[in-house]
Amino acid sequence: MIAIIDYDAGNIRSVINALERIGVKDYALTADETMIRGSDRVILPGVGDASAAMKSLRERGLDSVVPTLKQPVLGICVGMQLMCLGSEEGNVRCMGIFPTEVRKFDAAPDLKVPHMGWNALRRPCGPLFDGIPDGAFVYFVHSYYASVCEATAAQCMHGVPFSAALSAGNFFGVQFHPEKSGPAGERILRNFCKL
Amino acid sequence: MVAKRIIPCLDVRDGRTVKGVNFVGLKDVGDAVELGAKYAAEGADELVYLDISATVEGRRTFTSLVSEIAARINIPFTVGGGISSLEDAARLLDAGADKISINSAALKRPELISEIASHYGSQFVVLAVDALCRDGRWVATTHGGRVLTDRELFEWTHEGQERGAGELLFTSMDHDGTGKGYPCETFAELSERLSIPIIASGGAGSVKDIADVLTVGKADAALAASIFHYGEIPIPVLKRELFNMNINVRL
Numbered sequence: 001m002i003a004i005i006d007y008d009a010g011n012i013r014s015v016i017n018a019l020e021r022i023g024v025k026d027y028a029l030t031a032d033e034t035m036i037r038g039s040d041r042v043i044l045p046g047v048g049d050a051s052a053a054m055k056s057l058r059e060r061g062l063d064s065v066v067p068t069l070k071q072p073v074l075g076i077c078v079g080m081q082l083m084c085l086g087s088e089e090g091n092v093r094c095m096g097i098f099p100t101e102v103r104k105f106d107a108a109p110d111l112k113v114p115h116m117g118w119n120a121l122r123r124p125c126g127p128l129f130d131g132i133p134d135g136a137f138v139y140f141v142h143s144y145y146a147s148v149c150e151a152t153a154a155q156c157m158h159g160v161p162f163s164a165a166l167s168a169g170n171f172f173g174v175q176f177h178p179e180k181s182g183p184a185g186e187r188i189l190r191n192f193c194k195l
Numbered sequence: 196m197v198a199k200r201i202i203p204c205l206d207v208r209d210g211r212t213v214k215g216v217n218f219v220g221l222k223d224v225g226d227a228v229e230l231g232a233k234y235a236a237e238g239a240d241e242l243v244y245l246d247i248s249a250t251v252e253g254r255r256t257f258t259s260l261v262s263e264i265a266a267r268i269n270i271p272f273t274v275g276g277g278i279s280s281l282e283d284a285a286r287l288l289d290a291g292a293d294k295i296s297i298n299s300a301a302l303k304r305p306e307l308i309s310e311i312a313s314h315y316g317s318q319f320v321v322l323a324v325d326a327l328c329r330d331g332r333w334v335a336t337t338h339g340g341r342v343l344t345d346r347e348l349f350e351w352t353h354e355g356q357e358r359g360a361g362e363l364l365f366t367s368m369d370h371d372g373t374g375k376g377y378p379c380e381t382f383a384e385l386s387e388r389l390s391i392p393i394i395a396s397g398g399a400g401s402v403k404d405i406a407d408v409l410t411v412g413k414a415d416a417a418l419a420a421s422i423f424h425y426g427e428i429p430i431p432v433l434k435r436e437l438f439n440m441n442i443n444v445r446l
Contacts, residue, residue, distance in 0.1 A: 013265065014291060017265050021267075047318070048316045107390040113390055116362065118198045119198065137445040141271075185269065
């Protein structure tokens with residue numbers, strides 16, 4: 001069973017729709033610690049403001065649960081950012097699973113913020129990206145980014161290079177939205193379901 | 196760098212018809228979903244569905260159509276048409292829309308932009324502006340260009356950005372439906388004045404028109420309806436040609 005963490009952090013509907021499209025039927029939307037611990041895989045979605053999302057996770061006591069999980073965990077977008085050390089968005093300390101900070105993109109004449117649209121993955125590596133070639137396009141919507149670090153599993157460029165994906169042990173995070181990234185995104189979700 | 200986006204636009208009336216499409220087999224709700232799925236499979240980067248229903252019943256049907264689209268389509272989609280309150284936006288978000296576009300209601304009550312953006316984030320709010328150029332001054336309009344407002348384009352779009360709109364969808368009513376291209380200088384000026392992405396709409400008649408607005412006009416995306424609906428320029432052909440012109444597109 002895949003536990004999708006329910007912590008009132010934006011629209012999880014699209015994640016559920018994407019799982020159904022790839023034929024996953026055994027999933028549950030939950031904030032229950034026992035249920036999360038007992039699942040085979042965990043997805044931490046997230047849209048919106050990182051500090052509000054972190055607060056919401058903390059209120060449910062889940063900020064201390066997620067880092068201790070042993071099964072594969074996938075953070076998506078703000079879900080991934082919450083797995084980093086901290087974010088400039090509301091100056092919030094996060095769960096510290098990935099050794100990197102989340103910063104805001106500086107808008108410039110040729111650099112739109114939010115970074116919105118399809119961008120190419122550079123050097124995707126690891127089991128999450130099995131079958132995903134260098135240069136594959138995925139869909140991003142974000143104004144804050146995780147800096148490149150030793151846990152970076154794929155890079156992307158938007159004025160600066162940043163972490164499009166992170167991985168450390170059983171923990172995976174993607175800044176882009178696999179649930180909105182066409183066939184490439186579906187492949188990545190399928191790969192996660194096979195881990 | 197982020198790729199330039201190609202966005203087909205589908206008009207939906209009373210949940211059943213797709214406006215401006217005069218070939219058979221596109222008459223009911225299912226077909227609006229099918230057409231979107233076809234465009235997605237052909238390489239569309241996003242989709243826009245506009246509800247042009249005139250009735251309450253039509254709006255209700257549109258919401259259930261949005262749920263069907265969300266279940267079926269694996270790329271982002273925006274919905275617009277008749278959104279005039281935070282409740283309207285919430286209903287469409289719950290149905291699975293990735294973004295909503297607001298137009299007349301924002302001109303009437305600009306706070307609507309801030310309200311939706313602060314609740315659901317700027318990434319959820321597309322400000323759509325239909326403008327006309329009169330005596331060298333671009334003016335925002337309502338009712339499909341028939342009613343002029345007192346808002347000047349650059350000033351209004353800047354306010355929209357400051358209020359939290361995450362993207363601008365700009366249509367020149369002087370060019371819409373002509374197939375003669377976009378006002379590229381105006382797009383370039385918008386792009387210089389704003390920091391949010393700009394979607395160019397209305398006027399595309401050829402691959403060159405689209406290439407021009409994405410390069411000279413510095414637009415981030417191009418939206419079109421008839422050239423795709425009538426099969427004049429299939430999406431894979433368009434994207435391949437743009438790619439061959441050294442424009443960064445997702446193939």
